[in-house]
Amino acid sequence: MSTVPVLEPQETAPAEPTPRGLLRRVLTNPVGLVCSVVLLLVVLAGLLAPWLAPFDPNASRLELTNAPPFTSDFLLGGDQSGRDVLSRLLVATTGTLQAISVVLLVSLLLGVTGGLLAGYFGGKVDAVANWVSDIVLAAPGLVLLIALYTVIGPSILLAMAAFGVLVAPGFFRLVRSLVRNVRKELYVDAAQVAGLSDTRIISRHVLRAVRGPIVVQSAFVLAIGISIQAMLEFLGLGSPGEPSWGGMLEAAFNNIYVARSNVLWPALLIGVTTIALVLLGNVLRDTLQASASRPGPLPEDVVRRLRAARQTPPAAPGPDAQTAAGPAAPAPLLQVRGLVVGYPDSATSVREVVHGVDLAVERGEVHGLVGESGSGKSQIAYSILGILPREAVVLAGRIEFAGRDLVGDPAALRDARGRRIGYVPQEPMTNLDPTFTIGQQLTHGLRAVTDVSRRQAKEELVALLDRVGIRDPRGAFDLYPHQVSGGMAQRVLIAGALAGEPELIIADEPTTALDVTVQADVLELLRELQRERDLGMVLVTHNLGVVADICDRVSVMKEGRIVETRPVRELFAAPEHEYTQMLLGSTLDRGQLRAPLAPATGGR
Numbered sequence: 001m002s003t004v005p006v007l008e009p010q011e012t013a014p015a016e017p018t019p020r021g022l023l024r025r026v027l028t029n030p031v032g033l034v035c036s037v038v039l040l041l042v043v044l045a046g047l048l049a050p051w052l053a054p055f056d057p058n059a060s061r062l063e064l065t066n067a068p069p070f071t072s073d074f075l076l077g078g079d080q081s082g083r084d085v086l087s088r089l090l091v092a093t094t095g096t097l098q099a100i101s102v103v104l105l106v107s108l109l110l111g112v113t114g115g116l117l118a119g120y121f122g123g124k125v126d127a128v129a130n131w132v133s134d135i136v137l138a139a140p141g142l143v144l145l146i147a148l149y150t151v152i153g154p155s156i157l158l159a160m161a162a163f164g165v166l167v168a169p170g171f172f173r174l175v176r177s178l179v180r181n182v183r184k185e186l187y188v189d190a191a192q193v194a195g196l197s198d199t200r201i202i203s204r205h206v207l208r209a210v211r212g213p214i215v216v217q218s219a220f221v222l223a224i225g226i227s228i229q230a231m232l233e234f235l236g237l238g239s240p241g242e243p244s245w246g247g248m249l250e251a252a253f254n255n256i257y258v259a260r261s262n263v264l265w266p267a268l269l270i271g272v273t274t275i276a277l278v279l280l281g282n283v284l285r286d287t288l289q290a291s292a293s294r295p296g297p298l299p300e301d302v303v304r305r306l307r308a309a310r311q312t313p314p315a316a317p318g319p320d321a322q323t324a325a326g327p328a329a330p331a332p333l334l335q336v337r338g339l340v341v342g343y344p345d346s347a348t349s350v351r352e353v354v355h356g357v358d359l360a361v362e363r364g365e366v367h368g369l370v371g372e373s374g375s376g377k378s379q380i381a382y383s384i385l386g387i388l389p390r391e392a393v394v395l396a397g398r399i400e401f402a403g404r405d406l407v408g409d410p411a412a413l414r415d416a417r418g419r420r421i422g423y424v425p426q427e428p429m430t431n432l433d434p435t436f437t438i439g440q441q442l443t444h445g446l447r448a449v450t451d452v453s454r455r456q457a458k459e460e461l462v463a464l465l466d467r468v469g470i471r472d473p474r475g476a477f478d479l480y481p482h483q484v485s486g487g488m489a490q491r492v493l494i495a496g497a498l499a500g501e502p503e504l505i506i507a508d509e510p511t512t513a514l515d516v517t518v519q520a521d522v523l524e525l526l527r528e529l530q531r532e533r534d535l536g537m538v539l540v541t542h543n544l545g546v547v548a549d550i551c552d553r554v555s556v557m558k559e560g561r562i563v564e565t566r567p568v569r570e571l572f573a574a575p576e577h578e579y580t581q582m583l584l585g586s587t588l589d590r591g592q593l594r595a596p597l598a599p600a601t602g603g604r
């Protein structure tokens with residue numbers, strides 16, 4: 001039955017706030033609050049109907065037949081048989097709650113169980129479950145329900161159970177897709193390795209990850225359940241002896257010219273309850289999605305205000321700049337001054353992760369940027385390249401390259417990137433598009449920044465591939481990324497970075513993802529190319545061995561600040577800052593050799 005909206009699994013899958021956190025967020029949303037109150041009142045009215053109903057819902061008082069509302073003992077009037085409309089509505093609410101509970105239980109039982117098993121086990125289980133789900137989805141639901149009436153007779157609960165079967169594929173598809181994603185997570189593999197049974201993994205790990213979207217889908221199923229139940233009752237397929245919203249609507253509809261208001265009450269209840277459920281479902285979905293995503297970019301005016309508040313007087317040339325260039329010396333190739341980067345932590349504030357960094361890189365210099373994980377090295381590299389995440393805010397500072405400010409002048413950044421500034425990333429494999437050959441990607445990159453013809457580009461690139469040490473450069477040109485090794489992919493990316501003939505290379509942990517045997521070769525290659533072309537290079541790394549190998553100067557970062565900048569030899573010989581001393585002290589090379597293990601005695 002296609003009437004049930006099926007959630008997009010990928011939209012809600014990662015959301016996993018606690019039930020209490022979710023409830024709090026829903027109740028602080030005005031729509032969520034109003035819908036929750038409405039639904040709570042409906043549920044209470046249904047549960048307490050036997051005590052709340054002022055009269056027997058089936059007892060007639062002929063003198064009150066079609067009595068208008070608010071004119072007699074019958075607060076909402078009397079129906080065409082002289083029965084109290086209010087009492088009947090209350091008792092009908094109980095029936096509706098039972099009916100939609102049946103729909104939900106049956107569809108959850110079949111859909112969620114099927115989805116969990118199919119998604120978790122895959123293979124034949126998945127194929128069979130999918131096949132059954134497709135058949136049920138293809139069935140003409142309403143026609144089947146009407147046909148069922150002739151078999152099961154007037155039992156709305158059985159009809160709703162059948163409807164539960166018809167909507168179960170909605171849950172099945174949702175849960176199956178979510179579980180297939182969760183199944184790939186390493187923590188599920190870890191749980192298996194730890195010896196947990198499949199039942200335990202499904203109930204402890206997998207079900208927890210999918211429960212949020214199931215709650216959202218349930219709200220929609222309940223809303224649809226109310227409409228279907230009312231429709232079946234309206235068609236006269238319900239139990240005649242029991243009051244129901246749909247049955248009351250049908251009776252009032254037949255009597256509409258005599259007592260118009262009697263149509264109003266059941267229609268109002270059906271409408272308001274259904275709307276409240278759908279809106280609550282939307283609020284739940286939005287809440288889950290919002291908790292799944294990081295804060296988005298701040299509005300322009302907030303950014304302007306934050307920048308104005310953070311502006312510091314222009315940074316005096318720091319010790320680094322002075323040693324590098326001296327007051328009268330020509331400007332360095334790259335000069336970062338007072339760079340401050342932050343990320344939104346609320347709608348009006350940011351958390352600073354780089355706190356006013358100064359950095360100068362000379363032509364022909366390899367400048368290492370070292371520091372612990374999270375100290376802000378990559379933020380500086382990304383700022384220079386203008387590839388910070390969209391939500392990041394450069395609160396202050398300048399990045400001067402070739403006399404232009406890359407922060408304040410987007411045109412300068414466009415001119416420099418890919419041409420005068422090249423980038424060697426950390427993960428070679430994820431930086432190559434798997435759908436294009438190496439040659440196509442390199443050619444596209446080169447032709448984006450130069451006017452060369454396709455043929456000329458190929459010749460240049462083959463020569464470059466040869467230069468970066470690829471054995472059969474022409475053959476490699478036609479390979480796809482999955483056909484080459486990590487080391488070869490990194491050489492390809494180095495060739496790509498050099499293709500625009502840059503003056504500056506930003507290399508972000510260029511060897512971290514590589515095999516140790518390949519790391520030395522790639523470093524050697526970078527050093528050779530840098531010397532050969534007199535390149536400036538910013539080398540982000542956490543490896544002091546790499547720094548010692550190829551850097552000329554090094555800046556040490558800690559918690560978003562550069563704490564020390566020195567020529568490499570000086571820094572290794574006599575580190576000044578306490579943190580640098582600690583960093584050097586913690587390398588294995590400098591550590592004391594431990595005594596050999598004592599031979600075991602008395603073992604088995």
Ligand SMILES: Nc1ncnc2c1ncn2[C@@H]1O[C@H](COP(=O)(O)OP(=O)(O)OP(=O)(O)O)[C@@H](O)[C@H]1O
Pocket residue numbers: 294343353371372373374375376377378379380389542
């Ligand atoms: N998209 C982001 N949103 C919020 N904070 C971020 C984001 N990206 C990075 N950060 C924060 O910025 C800080 C610096 O991160 P960065 O990646 O620059 O560190 P790093 O020194 O390069 O670390 P690593 O060596 O682990 O890559 C960290 O505290 C990190 O949590």
